[in-house]
Amino acid sequence: MQFHITQIRYILILIASISLIGCEKNVTVEIPKADEQIVVEGYIETGQYPFVILSKTLPFFGSINTSTTSLLANTVTGALITLNDGTTIDTLNQLAGIDYGIYSTVRMRGEVGKTYSLTISVNGKTLKAVTSIPNPVVLDSVWWKVDGQRDSLGFAWAHLTDPDTLGNCYRWFAQRINHYTYGDDIGKIKDSTFIAPQGSVFEDKFFNARSFDINAIRGQFLNSQKEDDQNEERIFFKRGDTIVLKFCSIDRSHFEFWRTEETQVGNNGNPFGSPAPITSNIEGGLGIWGGYATTFDTIIAR
Amino acid sequence: MSGFVKEDETGESLLGTNVYLKENLKGTSTNQYGFYSITVPEGKYTLVVSYLGFVTQEFPIELTKDLRINVNLKSTAIESKEVTISAERDDRNVESIDMGKDKIEVEKIKQLPAFMGEVDILKTIQLLPGVQSAGEGNSGFYVRGGGPDQNLILLDEANVYNASHLFGFFSVFNADAVQNITLTKGGMPANYGGRLASVLDIQMKEGNNKKFSAEGGIGFVSSRLTIQGPIKKDTGSFIISGRRTFIDLFFGPPFVKKSSNIYGNKYYFYDLNAKVNYRLSDRDRLFISGYFGRDVFRYKSPDSDFFVRVPWGNTTATLRWNHLFNNKLFMNTSLIYTDYQFEFEGGQDAFSFKLFSGITDYNLKSDINWLPNVRHNVKFGGQYIFHVFVPSNASAKSGDIVFDLGKILRNYAHDGMIYINDEFDLSKTIKLNGGLRYTLFQQIGPFDRFVRSPINGNVTDTLHYDAGENVKTYSHVEPRISGRLSLSPKSSLKASYTQNYQYIHLASLSGISLPTDTWIPSTDKVKPQFGTQYALGYFRNFKNNTYETSLEVYYKEMKNQVEYEEGFLPENTVNDNIDNNFVYGKGWSYGAELFLKKAKGNFSGWIGYTIAWTKRQFDDLNQGKTFYAKYDRRHDVSVVMTYELGNRWVFGATWIYATGNLNTFPQRLYVLSNGNVVEDYGGQRNNYRLPSYHRLDISATIKSKPGKKFESSWNFSIFNVYNRYNPYIIYFDKKFEENSIEIQAKQISLFPMIPSVTYNFKF
The missing domain is CATH 2.40.170.20 (TonB-dependent receptor, beta-barrel domain)
Known part of the structure; x- marks a missing residue:
């Protein structure tokens, strides 16, 4: 369902303009300087401690330093963060021993069915957000299948039975936990963390209460320099991989954030992209406060 | 008296032709179908029929009862050089009540530069004041701050909902098949409506x-x-x-x-x-x-x-x-x-x-x-x-x-x-x-x-x-x-x-x-x-x-x-x-x-x-x-x-x-x-x-x-x-x-x- 009408439109115009004689040049664009805003990125998963990263927005132009050091230096420290799960209120503290804006608590873990309200006080501003952990939906079965005529590459598949209540939203992650036996990274674990592919979120508007097969490509980090993110293995899982699927149920505002984020990232650099703003659930700032009802499955690709 | 005015060479109806009486300058212009009607007391008059680009004709008439006078006008281009055009009443833009209205002759459009050789009516109307083009690759036009959907585009009275080809590089109107183009951007008469900005009437x-x-x-x-x-x-x-x-x-x-x-x-x-x-x-x-x-x-x-x-x-x-x-x-x-x-x-x-x-x-x-x-x-x-x-x-x-x-x-x-x-x-x-x-x-x-x-x-x-x-x-x-x-x-x-x-x-x-x-x-x-x-x-x-x-x-x-x-x-x-x-x-x-x-x-x-x-x-x-x-x-x-x-x-x-x-x-x-x-x-x-x-x-x-x-x-x-x-x-x-x-x-x-x-x- 990744075939968006917007994309269709780009294809149309793009092809039309390729066939004509266009030209492109660098220009300088001057936009009035915008003030800085606080960006919240925080999650709470079933059985896990909540955490929140606070950072600042960056100016739009020129060169942006994306090294880990620089990004950590851009985080916001000294915030007062409280989390209310409906029965108790707890404080999220800055991680001990570091001077970065990453906050957590070990006194609270994500529970299915609960609603979590976050309040952040920082630099004289108050930011608020609410998320929930909905009931998880467990995949019926999972497998790996060779794609078309390819010989050892394929996608991860699953059979999903959607509950008959409308409004279920899902997000899909995968991680290959086996190690490279070939290539530059030989001996290293294939994926160090769960990766959500482009098109990782979907809702049951199209298939409420139906039972059907879904599949997903293998995701990669933006601008990944890894060998198998560049060559013919790109987007595929390979025979022999051990794939852990993390299939999550999420609430609607959490879904809206990722859906709009993926649209914007998908449009990136597309000259015909109309503005694709991201829908945030943070009142007074940008970003996401999201709950995940997680389920896990493992596939051995063979 | 009433009648139809047509082009002599082809028999096409001529709309907007000036028809008036020389004696008292009372007159009218032909409607969309080339029809005119003038009502005056009985008497002797000279009926003048004139249209820019055509030879003006005069008819001495004695009006005693309803008269039907159909007129065929000859194009000046076809006549030999000796024919001089008599003084026309071509002060229409001052005399008429129309404002915010433009009429364009297709023959004129054909003499203008054409993008890739395609004579384009929509591109030409964008050259009129108050009508904006959206730029290249877009034949949508913007009249007095209105959107492209606020223009009523009529081809022989039929609504044309999308007037462009190739994502707007060309318009759908083939100039060879078009006789008249009238754009109304203000002071819209009551027979037109349904759109806020303009009416483009193409016949x-x-x-x-x-x-x-x-x-x-x-x-x-x-x-x-x-x-x-x-x-x-x-x-x-x-x-x-x-x-x-x-x-x-x-x-x-x-x-x-x-x-x-x-x-x-x-x-x-x-x-x-x-x-x-x-x-x-x-x-x-x-x-x-x-x-x-x-x-x-x-x-x-x-x-x-x-x-x-x-x-x-x-x-x-x-x-x-x-x-x-x-x-x-x-x-x-x-x-x-x-x-x-x-x-x-x-x-x-x-x-x-x-x-x-x-x-x-x-x-x-x-x-x-x-x-x-x-x-x-x-x-x-x-x-x-x-x-x-x-x-x-x-x-x-x-x-x-x-x-x-x-x-x-x-x-x-x-x-x-x-x-x-x-x-x-x-x-x-x-x-x-x-x-x-x-x-x-x-x-x-x-x-x-x-x-x-x-x-x-x-x-x-x-x-x-x-x-x-x-x-x-x-x-x-x-x-x-x-x-x-x-x-x-x-x-x-x-x-x-x-x-x-x-x-x-x-x-x-x-x-x-x-x-x-x-x-x-x-x-x-x-x-x-x-x-x-x-x-x-x-x-x-x-x-x-x-x-x-x-x-x-x-x-x-x-x-x-x-x-x-x-x-x-x-x-x-x-x-x-x-x-x-x-x-x-x-x-x-x-x-x-x-x-x-x-x-x-x-x-x-x-x-x-x-x-x-x-x-x-x-x-x-x-x-x-x-x-x-x-x-x-x-x-x-x-x-x-x-x-x-x-x-x-x-x-x-x-x-x-x-x-x-x-x-x-x-x-x-x-x-x-x-x-x-x-x-x-x-x-x-x-x-x-x-x-x-x-x-x-x-x-x-x-x-x-x-x-x-x-x-x-x-x-x-x-x-x-x-x-x-x-x-x-x-x-x-x-x-x-x-x-x-x-x-x-x-x-x-x-x-x-x-x-x-x-x-x-x-x-």
Whole structure:
């Protein structure tokens, strides 16, 4: 369902303009300087401690330093963060021993069915957000299948039975936990963390209460320099991989954030992209406060 | 006395011809069908019939009873040089009550530079003051701050919902098949309506009822052929005109290699215009006309199963009956069908996806023109349209599994109106035009209204309406009034007040009009658009009407304007009403238009200058603050010149200048923990103005020696003579390095200097 009408439109115009004689040049664009805003990125998963990263927005132009050091230096420290799960209120503290804006608590873990309200006080501003952990939906079965005529590459598949209540939203992650036996990274674990592919979120508007097969490509980090993110293995899982699927149920505002984020990232650099703003659930700032009802499955690709 | 005025050579009706009595200068001009009527006391008069470009004729008459005088005017071009044109009454722009109205002769358009050799009516009207083009690659036009959906485009009375080919590079009107073009941008009389901004009324040629002839041409992108002739001499005639592009022939071997990235593309468009007319009796005339045009784009990947197929286009058909009850009462009744369809089909392997939208109208209208005496010109009539809208719908399947992309949603509506309009002379110097229009619009079932929860946006309920059941009814009275005060024989002051309701809306994602934009009616949620316009104008002619000048100022308000809500994505319309995704606001626009025209002589042309402001305010956009519309344009200049050298050469030039369009650019960036770098727009709209647009085009046309049966001409045009790189789009290129991202703004320009040659023939 990744075939968006917007994309269709780009294809149309793009092809039309390729066939004509266009030209492109660098220009300088001057936009009035915008003030800085606080960006919240925080999650709470079933059985896990909540955490929140606070950072600042960056100016739009020129060169942006994306090294880990620089990004950590851009985080916001000294915030007062409280989390209310409906029965108790707890404080999220800055991680001990570091001077970065990453906050957590070990006194609270994500529970299915609960609603979590976050309040952040920082630099004289108050930011608020609410998320929930909905009931998880467990995949019926999972497998790996060779794609078309390819010989050892394929996608991860699953059979999903959607509950008959409308409004279920899902997000899909995968991680290959086996190690490279070939290539530059030989001996290293294939994926160090769960990766959500482009098109990782979907809702049951199209298939409420139906039972059907879904599949997903293998995701990669933006601008990944890894060998198998560049060559013919790109987007595929390979025979022999051990794939852990993390299939999550999420609430609607959490879904809206990722859906709009993926649209914007998908449009990136597309000259015909109309503005694709991201829908945030943070009142007074940008970003996401999201709950995940997680389920896990493992596939051995063979 | 009354009668019809026609062109002698072809038998085509001449509309807007001046018909008056020399003795008292009382007169009128012919209506849309070339009919005129003058009522005066009995006596001796001299009837003068004049039309620019034709030899003026005078008839001494003795009026004792009702007279029918049909006149055939001869073109000055056909007459030999010795015939001098007698003093014409060509002060029409000063004398008439019309303001904000322009009539363009197709023959004039053909002498102007043409982009890639394609003579384009829509491009030419954009050279008039108050009419803005949206830039290259876009034939949508913007009149006095209104959107492209606020223009009523009529081809032989049939609505044309999408007037462009190839995403706006060319218009659907084949100039060879067109007789007259009239644009009304202000002071709209009561017989027109349904749109806030303008009416572009295009009439197809009727066909030569004297002899058979053929004309055609070959240009860079298309070839054309028109055949016309009598069915029965002086009684009936036909015309059929076709046009097709041939660029697709160059997209396959041997021109494009299979390895090329454009291999597998196929794009073409074609148009077919046809018209038949027959005089049943001296009082009755029947017309049947039609238009059929399609754009087809196909792509098939050479090395995978991926394919795309996109056809879209308009179909119109008009059956029209002119009837003359008596010398003072003229009637025109039409039965009209209009259809616009867009389809997109794509797929790979077992997966396929189809998207479609469209609109179909069934229309019956009748207009009566009553000329009780020389001081009054009364028009009244009514219209009924049944609309069927198919807003964006989709279907998808993978193998045998059909995805549930929702029911095909349609909207049905009754659309009716009646009007009366009287143009009359109040005194020697004051002329008034008053009109009333009553409109009724009813959305009916079958219809499902999805009710969304305001909290989480989920559809919580569905209201079902049965076939024919009333969903929502709107009715309004629209008053129109305009007046002219003659200050002297050479100057006049005009004023107008217009109210308009518009019951259909175009939902556009990008602000550029594209075939994917969908039309939707006013519904229980979408209120009709409402516009009010005040205009004031001063008109003055100089040097025996050689120079025509005018200055018009206007102020316009538009209510119930529609935009998609922020963050809208097209798939949001699946299993939902498209109008659940709208936000509503208002707009206003004001400005001044200066027009200077040299109407006569070997050297002719005009200069138009517009200064304007166009604003919008939506509670849910731009944080509720007022913002400038995308096509808000402070300055707009056009210069149009033609020069006739001898009787074989015509040179043309156009120069346009326009303030740049507005764009929405991001304000900040932030980095997410998954490594994505994303943009924040801060809820702002149209915060950046693109560089200004200007361009010079020139042309030269050489005609074959006059007097031969086979006429031909070569037109040489150069588009964008000084090769200005006008901005089409500015986008931001992000270059990812290991530890940094470089952001660079890039500008895409579509057309550099492009020369073209077109060969035309006629016999």
